[in-house]
Amino acid sequence: AGFTVAIVGRPNVGKSTLFNRLLEQRKAIVDDFSGVTRDRQYGVAEWCGKTFNVIDTGGFVSRSEDVFEKEIRKQVLIALDEADVILFVCDTATGITTLDDEMADVLRRSPKPVLLVVNKVDNAARLLEANEFYALGFDKVFFVSSISGSGTGELLDEVVAQM
Ligand code: GDP
Numbered sequence: 001a002g003f004t005v006a007i008v009g010r011p012n013v014g015k016s017t018l019f020n021r022l023l024e025q026r027k028a029i030v031d032d033f034s035g036v037t038r039d040r041q042y043g044v045a046e047w048c049g050k051t052f053n054v055i056d057t058g059g060f061v062s063r064s065e066d067v068f069e070k071e072i073r074k075q076v077l078i079a080l081d082e083a084d085v086i087l088f089v090c091d092t093a094t095g096i097t098t099l100d101d102e103m104a105d106v107l108r109r110s111p112k113p114v115l116l117v118v119n120k121v122d123n124a125a126r127l128l129e130a131n132e133f134y135a136l137g138f139d140k141v142f143f144v145s146s147i148s149g150s151g152t153g154e155l156l157d158e159v160v161a162q163m
């Protein structure tokens with residue numbers, strides 16, 4: 001129970017790095033099963049005195065079969081089923097890929113709020129490039145660097161505002 005945020009996105013965009021960043025204050029209660037295949041990871045985050053669950057949906061990467069069918073569809077189903085807010089993570093280092101476009105097509109029809117998180121915005125040059133992600137058609141776009149934590153405060157402010 002409780003307010004739940006799900007992190008979705010194609011492999012390597014930085015979902016798990018963002019997950020760990022959001023759980024920074026509460027890391028002690030996060031399971032650490034490195035190398036163990038699980039289809040999602042749960043944690044609890046706290047921001048502005050409010051506590052909420054976070055799900056990293058990316059733990060089941062299966063590159064041997066159709067990536068969209070096996071990974072993306074499942075991530076989105078988990079998110080739509082369990083989450084109150086969905087964080088759709090993209091990667092400004094690679095730009096918009098076909099898989100991003102396919103996920104965006106599904107997520108734009110989500111009845112739950114979707115926040116577009118453009119990750120790996122590590123510097124000013126990356127911020128300029130990151131503007132291309134407005135083309136995916138989401139109202140709420142956040143530019144973050146999960147590695148440094150830059151921009152994640154604004155993202156957390158919006159998550160808490162949705163509670
Ligand atoms: P996932 O597959 O979506 O869970 O992605 P990971 O969290 O495993 O990250 C994939 C790679 O991107 C790793 O090498 C991370 O260190 C790197 N990464 C994640 N966030 C950032 C970021 O904000 N900036 C940069 N430069 N690299 C990042």
Ligand code: MG
Nearest residue numbers: 015016058059
């Ligand atoms: Mg991951």
